[in-house]
Amino acid sequence: MELASTLYQSPYYEVAICATRCPLNLAETASLAEYMRETLEAHDLPRHFQARVRGPVLSHHRFKVAVAGCGVAAEYGYANAGIVYNDLKDRPTRYSGRGGLGSVMASRGLKFVVVDPLGAPGAAIADRSRFEQGRKKLEEALLEHAITKPKGGLNTYGTAILINILNEAGGLPTRNFSSGRFEGAARTAGEAIFEGNKQRLGRELYNHACSPGCIIQCSNTWHRPDGSEHVSCVEYESTWALGANCAIDSLDDIAELIRLCNAYGLDTIETGGTLGVAMEAGVIPFGDGAAAIRLVQEMGQGTPLGRLLGSGTESVGRAYGVTRVPTVKGQSMPAYEPRAVKGIGITYATSTMGADHTAGYTIAPEILGVSGKLDPLSPEGKAALSRAFQATTAFIDSTGHCLFIAFAILDIASGFEGMVEECNGVLGTNWTNDDVVRIGAEILKKERAFNEAAGIGKEKDRVPEFMKYEPLPPHDQVFDVPDVALDSVYAEL
Amino acid sequence: MRVRVRLFAMLRHYLPDVPLGGYAEKDLPEGGTVSDLLATLGVPETEARVVFVNGRARPPDWRLQPGDEVGIFPPIGGG
Numbered sequence A: 001m002e003l004a005s006t007l008y009q010s011p012y013y014e015v016a017i018c019a020t021r022c023p024l025n026l027a028e029t030a031s032l033a034e035y036m037r038e039t040l041e042a043h044d045l046p047r048h049f050q051a052r053v054r055g056p057v058l059s060h061h062r063f064k065v066a067v068a069g070c071g072v073a074a075e076y077g078y079a080n081a082g083i084v085y086n087d088l089k090d091r092p093t094r095y096s097g098r099g100g101l102g103s104v105m106a107s108r109g110l111k112f113v114v115v116d117p118l119g120a121p122g123a124a125i126a127d128r129s130r131f132e133q134g135r136k137k138l139e140e141a142l143l144e145h146a147i148t149k150p151k152g153g154l155n156t157y158g159t160a161i162l163i164n165i166l167n168e169a170g171g172l173p174t175r176n177f178s179s180g181r182f183e184g185a186a187r188t189a190g191e192a193i194f195e196g197n198k199q200r201l202g203r204e205l206y207n208h209a210c211s212p213g214c215i216i217q218c219s220n221t222w223h224r225p226d227g228s229e230h231v232s233c234v235e236y237e238s239t240w241a242l243g244a245n246c247a248i249d250s251l252d253d254i255a256e257l258i259r260l261c262n263a264y265g266l267d268t269i270e271t272g273g274t275l276g277v278a279m280e281a282g283v284i285p286f287g288d289g290a291a292a293i294r295l296v297q298e299m300g301q302g303t304p305l306g307r308l309l310g311s312g313t314e315s316v317g318r319a320y321g322v323t324r325v326p327t328v329k330g331q332s333m334p335a336y337e338p339r340a341v342k343g344i345g346i347t348y349a350t351s352t353m354g355a356d357h358t359a360g361y362t363i364a365p366e367i368l369g370v371s372g373k374l375d376p377l378s379p380e381g382k383a384a385l386s387r388a389f390q391a392t393t394a395f396i397d398s399t400g401h402c403l404f405i406a407f408a409i410l411d412i413a414s415g416f417e418g419m420v421e422e423c424n425g426v427l428g429t430n431w432t433n434d435d436v437v438r439i440g441a442e443i444l445k446k447e448r449a450f451n452e453a454a455g456i457g458k459e460k461d462r463v464p465e466f467m468k469y470e471p472l473p474p475h476d477q478v479f480d481v482p483d484v485a486l487d488s489v490y491a492e493l
Numbered sequence B: 001m002r003v004r005v006r007l008f009a010m011l012r013h014y015l016p017d018v019p020l021g022g023y024a025e026k027d028l029p030e031g032g033t034v035s036d037l038l039a040t041l042g043v044p045e046t047e048a049r050v051v052f053v054n055g056r057a058r059p060p061d062w063r064l065q066p067g068d069e070v071g072i073f074p075p076i077g078g079g
């Protein structure tokens, strides 16, 4: 292990773990610190730390640990294994969820990434006053916008605030993408989480930051009837994947499913997609929360059925002969129905990552009325819309900001300017708003070139066939975006 | 005419007695619009970012029909 030689410098002291044969099902600070101490000692690292760290290594870690991908899912090589990081309170809940990254990490035998801040210069900032000016504008936009401000939409209801609006729009994928409406949706939504916590805790509970310095603070917790914390975080995607998509309407069951995913290192979207297809195949009935919990436990135990399910939505569809398999490029679709929201279907089809909503979130104008209002059922102009969103997103992602700043900066022009000024301040560049799309497009072209070199060309930019001929209730829509429009997303980049 | 209406997220307090997921029934004069309904409910138009009528987003001057199901949302976002 070439650990010592791969140390690099950063403002935070963090440790990331992906352990082969990790003994921890659910990472918990004391045993984690002990495990780390043993592993560090095995590699003679304390001597290295003694030169740099004041005080014992153990206590140093106790406060500064972040964990990544310590799941059995990765050890089994599951296609739905993510890399999970501890949040600010050491909950192993924040994910590089998609694409089976956890298995990539585990298969390389990667155990620790140690980042040592001592003596680090921090990020070089070319023009600090320009950076500060940009930061201030962005901060003002976040504090002002109804979605991102303190006690605003995200801080109060979390991302699960979206359940009801997608359900209302007929675009909430239900029972393995066979309907756009779920009769139990309201019981699984952000409002139900807020009210349920209030009832069980006897007070209002607002959400918290998942990473240092976040102003929006959208990360939530769900509490048991006795008030104890059951899990963090019940995201929109998770409560949908393990809720409406499986016809499960109990937040307590959904919370347990999320807790298990966190414990095993499973991506909740891919896991929910897999369960939906398994339910369609008759492995367990739709709506049976207890049976779904048993199946996820089997994934953690590595039983034959568990390992089959760990191979992900597409493989399970193939194994059981199911044709309604909601994937693109082998990745399970997230919580928006392409037949009811055409633009997001284009993003799913064309994203270099496979079906992914964050890559080009056309939901903003198509459903939420953010950055304009467009008819979600119409395919007109949606290829250009998806292209513009994908390029802008590639830029925002590259700045290191959480993508949720987009809601504020798409509505408040000075916030958008602020983000660009921050970049100019750090890099000493003179970018304008126009450069954002140009730079984003360059990033996308690189991703595209990578895919093409790996044999993934435009013929893979397609939604599954059933969406083209199976009308989706309640609007009875099929995915009617022509292939030439899908191809134009990258052809005209 | 009578329509069925639901308010969501920050707007829920305008209909405090309606349980989660439940509808309120509201009477409007024939030909009443989305704007008229908002006025009846006491919801300022500036707070209603998206109004769905039978699952389709509709503008404030949209004329409602008896039995319409209306869902009203403030600015929301997530992902």
Ligand code: SF4
Pocket (backbone or CB within 6 Å): A208, A209, A210, A211, A214, A215, A216, A217, A218, A219, A402, A403, A404
């Ligand atoms: S807004 Fe982003 S950074 Fe902040 S808590 Fe939510 S996901 Fe984390």
